[in-house]
Amino acid sequence: MLQETGTEWLSQEVKTGTTIIAVEFDGGVVLGSDSRVSAGASVVNRVMNKLSPLHDKIYCALSGSAADAQTIAEVVHYQLDVHSIEIDEDPQVRSAATLVRNISYKYKEELSAHLIVAGWDRRDGGQVFATLSGLLTRQPFAVGGSGSSHVYGFVDAEFRGGMSKEECQQFVVNTLSLAINRDGSSGGVAYIVSIDEHGTEEKVVLGNDLPTFFDQ
Amino acid sequence: MEKRSVDSRVRGVSTGTTILAATFDGGVVIGSDSRASIGGEYVSSKTINKVVQVHDQIFCCMAGSLADAQAVTKAAKFHLSFHSVQMETPPLVIAAASVLQELCYNNKEELQAGFITAGWDRKKGPQVYVVPLGGMLVGQPVTIGGSGSTYIYGYVDAKYKPNMSREECLQFATNALALAMGRDNVSGGVAHLVVITETGVEHVVVPGNKLPKFHNE
Numbered sequence: 001m002l003q004e005t006g007t008e009w010l011s012q013e014v015k016t017g018t019t020i021i022a023v024e025f026d027g028g029v030v031l032g033s034d035s036r037v038s039a040g041a042s043v044v045n046r047v048m049n050k051l052s053p054l055h056d057k058i059y060c061a062l063s064g065s066a067a068d069a070q071t072i073a074e075v076v077h078y079q080l081d082v083h084s085i086e087i088d089e090d091p092q093v094r095s096a097a098t099l100v101r102n103i104s105y106k107y108k109e110e111l112s113a114h115l116i117v118a119g120w121d122r123r124d125g126g127q128v129f130a131t132l133s134g135l136l137t138r139q140p141f142a143v144g145g146s147g148s149s150h151v152y153g154f155v156d157a158e159f160r161g162g163m164s165k166e167e168c169q170q171f172v173v174n175t176l177s178l179a180i181n182r183d184g185s186s187g188g189v190a191y192i193v194s195i196d197e198h199g200t201e202e203k204v205v206l207g208n209d210l211p212t213f214f215d216q
Numbered sequence: 217m218e219k220r221s222v223d224s225r226v227r228g229v230s231t232g233t234t235i236l237a238a239t240f241d242g243g244v245v246i247g248s249d250s251r252a253s254i255g256g257e258y259v260s261s262k263t264i265n266k267v268v269q270v271h272d273q274i275f276c277c278m279a280g281s282l283a284d285a286q287a288v289t290k291a292a293k294f295h296l297s298f299h300s301v302q303m304e305t306p307p308l309v310i311a312a313a314s315v316l317q318e319l320c321y322n323n324k325e326e327l328q329a330g331f332i333t334a335g336w337d338r339k340k341g342p343q344v345y346v347v348p349l350g351g352m353l354v355g356q357p358v359t360i361g362g363s364g365s366t367y368i369y370g371y372v373d374a375k376y377k378p379n380m381s382r383e384e385c386l387q388f389a390t391n392a393l394a395l396a397m398g399r400d401n402v403s404g405g406v407a408h409l410v411v412i413t414e415t416g417v418e419h420v421v422v423p424g425n426k427l428p429k430f431h432n433e
Binding site (some may be wrong): 140149150151152153154155156157158159160161174175178179181182213214215 | 366367368369370371372373374375376377378391392395396398399430431432
């Protein structure tokens with residue numbers, strides 16, 4: 001580190017090394033993310049909201065390369081807009097996830113981003129879809145980003161079907177807090193989005209309000 | 217001297233593994249999975265025991281290259297038994313950890329092995345020490361290691377409480393191993409656990425089909 005001139009971060013790719021999670025409950029979904037964007041060892045944005053709206057009741061969570069993820073989200077946002085005008089009603093979550101998957105799969109060699117798509121629609125209620133590497137699979141919950149590997153054990157142990165919206169929100173906040181504590185590329189604040197039949201609610205949990213554990 | 221490559225295609229048997237140790241009120245639990253694999257493609261042993269006894273009430277768990285770990289624990293066992301004869305008293309847990317640390321640090325270029333040491337001694341009671349790859353030594357109330365440990369950092373941070381009872385700690389350790397084995401393809405088999413207290417040592421083996429199951433199984 002003695003030779004570091006301090007400008008390496010200018011030439012390193014900007015990644016949302018991150019933790020993202022989405023959980024389904026009976027009647028909707030809860031999405032959560034941290035807020036750190038890093039370029040090598042530098043944090044270039046400590047308050048980025050990685051939960052991006054694709055439609056009123058459909059959001060996606062971004063991870064991987066910041067540029068790739070944001071671009072996919074913007075393109076799909078546009079495609080969904082056109083699609084919902086064509087069918088003259090709100091789009092299905094599966095449609096949004098399929099659009100994301102189509103881009104991720106077709107350009108899988110060039111892109112390096114993983115988006116989790118979650119939302120509520122009238123036909124199937126709350127749904128969570130993972131689109132890693134161009135697959136499309138519906139899951140009761142999904143985690144992603146560099147911080148997710150540290151919390152696989154926790155989410156496997158703690159997730160139960162049939163949780164209420166408040167229990168899901170607590171589960172998401174706990175998971176994000178644990179991942180932020182262990183992953184150097186995740187940090188900052190926690191953004192939580194809850195979507196159900198009545199609407200979409202966005203919330204921020206500041207760093208010092210996150211849950212703490214036995215060694216803190 | 218060439219540093220051996222750290223990637224999974226290194227030749228030789230590696231304990232892609234999950235190991236852990238945790239202190240509870242009156243003792244420690246130390247445990248591991250039982251899988252040894254070559255390059256993550258072939259399971260060379262389904263029932264290897266990675267928890268090694270280095271003295272009456274001191275045990276070690278090994279991670280990394282199986283050959284290196286076995287060689288180091290053999291040398292450590294010898295050093296420790298000689299030390300305890302000279303001192304005319306059972307060795308301290310930190311002495312065992314220090315012996316491992318010296319071996320790992322002085323041979324850091326050639327070796328690729330990490331250790332968790334846990335035990336009970338009369339001076340400080342139950343203790344856990346970790347000696348990772350470079351040869352650092354640090355004491356902690358709970359520690360995890362091996363490739364499978366990345367998946368359970370969140371679980372251990374959330375669920376470990378200092379001064380648990382023996383049963384709670386055993387359940388915690390079994391759950392943690394089961395969760396790691398469920399996600400890491402180079403950890404698996406049975407869960408080997410050893411409970412060490414002032415009064416003695418107890419081995420618990422949990423076969424694969426008796427491990428706790430979680431929502432997705």
